[in-house]
Amino acid sequence: MRTILNALLPALLLAAPAASAEDEVVHWNRVATSEAAAAQTDPITESRVFAMLHVAMFDAVNAAEPKGTPPRASASAAAAAAAHDVLVQILPNLRAAFDRELDLSLRALPSGTATDDGVALGRAVARDVLAARKSDGADRKASSAAGTKAGAYRPTPPDLTPAFMVQWGDVKPFALRSPAQFRPGPPPAVDSELARRDVEVVRAVGAQEDSTRNDEQSEIARYWYENSTQGWNRIAREVAGARALDLHENARLFALVNMAMADGYIAVFDAKYHYNYWRPVTAIREGGKADWLSYLGTPPIPDYPSGHAVEGAAVATVLARFFGTDFVPFQMESGAPYLGISRRFWSLSEAARENGASRVLAGIHFPTAVEKGYALGESVGNWVFDHGLKPSPPVVVSAR
Numbered sequence: 570m571r572t573i574l575n576a577l578l579p580a581l582l583l584a585a586p587a588a589s590a591e592d593e594v595v596h597w598n599r600v601a602t603s604e605a606a607a608a609q610t611d612p613i614t615e616s617r618v619f620a621m622l623h624v625a626m627f628d629a630v631n632a633a634e635p636k637g638t639p640p641r642a643s644a645s646a647a648a649a650a651a652a653h654d655v656l657v658q659i660l661p662n663l664r665a666a667f668d669r670e671l672d673l674s675l676r677a678l679p680s681g682t683a684t685d686d687g688v689a690l691g692r693a694v695a696r697d698v699l700a701a702r703k704s705d706g707a708d709r710k711a712s713s714a715a716g717t718k719a720g721a722y723r724p725t726p727p728d729l730t731p732a733f734m735v736q737w738g739d740v741k742p743f744a745l746r747s748p749a750q751f752r753p754g755p756p757p758a759v760d761s762e763l764a765r766r767d768v769e770v771v772r773a774v775g776a777q778e779d780s781t782r783n784d785e786q787s788e789i790a791r792y793w794y795e796n797s798t799q800g801w802n803r804i805a806r807e808v809a810g811a812r813a814l815d816l817h818e819n820a821r822l823f824a825l826v827n828m829a830m831a832d833g834y835i836a837v838f839d840a841k842y843h844y845n846y847w848r849p850v851t852a853i854r855e856g857g858k859a860d861w862l863s864y865l866g867t868p869p870i871p872d873y874p875s876g877h878a879v880e881g882a883a884v885a886t887v888l889a890r891f892f893g894t895d896f897v898p899f900q901m902e903s904g905a906p907y908l909g910i911s912r913r914f915w916s917l918s919e920a921a922r923e924n925g926a927s928r929v930l931a932g933i934h935f936p937t938a939v940e941k942g943y944a945l946g947e948s949v950g951n952w953v954f955d956h957g958l959k960p961s962p963p964v965v966v967s968a969r
Contacts, residue, residue, distance in 0.1 A: 646687025775932025863932030882946025
């Protein structure tokens with residue numbers, strides 16, 4: 570079946586509507602996901618940045634051009650100004666670059682009152698969004714002691730980096746009622762048949778050396794090793810661009826996608842540090858394979874559940890709900906650190922499932938962590954789609 574579908578896919582992709590010129594929502598998404606911006610932060614913090622950015626643009630666009638009423642201002646100018654001011658505040662080291670991007674955005678718009686009012690409106694929205702997230706817990710400091718008992722997380726070889734982003738499970742969500750709203754049940758007991766099976770699967774297929782993994786499985790592991798926040802935003806751009814969405818549609822889509830990723834990370838870090846379950850490399854080494862290493866590097870956070878699986882499932886769910894179908898074929902090349910691998914997908918869920926499975930093939934997650942992560946991500950994605958973008962009070966801009 571996979572071979573038949575792949576053979577049909579090029580024709581299906583050619584049949585998709587031609588993409589139009591990028592609007593300000595997509596433009597500023599590219600700016601925020603650039604290599605320079607990514608170097609200023611980490612994937613977890615990045616999810617919060619992207620959600621704030623896109624919530625601000627969504628609110629700005631809808632404040633400038635409310636549906637069913639005459640436009641108040643240029644929605645494009647409002648989106649650009651809102652994006653600029655959020656990014657400058659959070660990533661001040663790149664202010665000069667963001668200033669240049671705003672200048673380019675505004676030069677492309679007609680000069681006059683509509684553009685000026687749009688800028689003022691966007692800046693007012695940005696202030697509101699930044700103020701709302703100022704005390705959300707992202708800057709809180711926390712630590713987690715290394716475990717000693719079987720099943721307890723401890724830093725992983727070869728670098729033994731201490732546990733990372735321990736506080737993130739307490740960050741205020743964007744749409745969820747609480748970080749623990751969809752917390753899964755506990756991981757399997759280390760002496761259970763399921764846990765032993767998980768260990769054996771990863772030991773065999775996820776090893777750096779002497780693995781049963783085939784060439785395509787190694788490629789899958791590398792393809793999806795990119796940060797979720799980067800990879801899934803590129804997927805969103807790919808599928809949205811093929812459908813020539815307008816500014817309002819893109820504002821809503823990218824806000825939902827990035828809220829789902831932000832809340833997905835908050836939810837999964839709540840579960841990770843609640844259960845504090847060990848990584849495969851620890852279990853395998855302490856089970857007798859003392860020199861075993863995973864195919865790709867293990868992130869310094871507990872195993873259960875898989876954050877990668879959560880993020881992929883959350884975004885795939887949002888995209889499928891937005892487009893009204895899971896059948897959204899696409900082809901895309903991988904990003905850093907393993908550039909240039911091209912893969913095709915028949916549906917959004919196929920991509921999300923492969924994304925989750927890649928963590929087992931990389932040797933860094935147990936299969937159970939992936940399955941529970943996928944279920945958590947679906948729950949987060951559905952909740953964000955249903956509750957994430959509620960009407961906001963009108964933005965009041967002081968008279969010039």
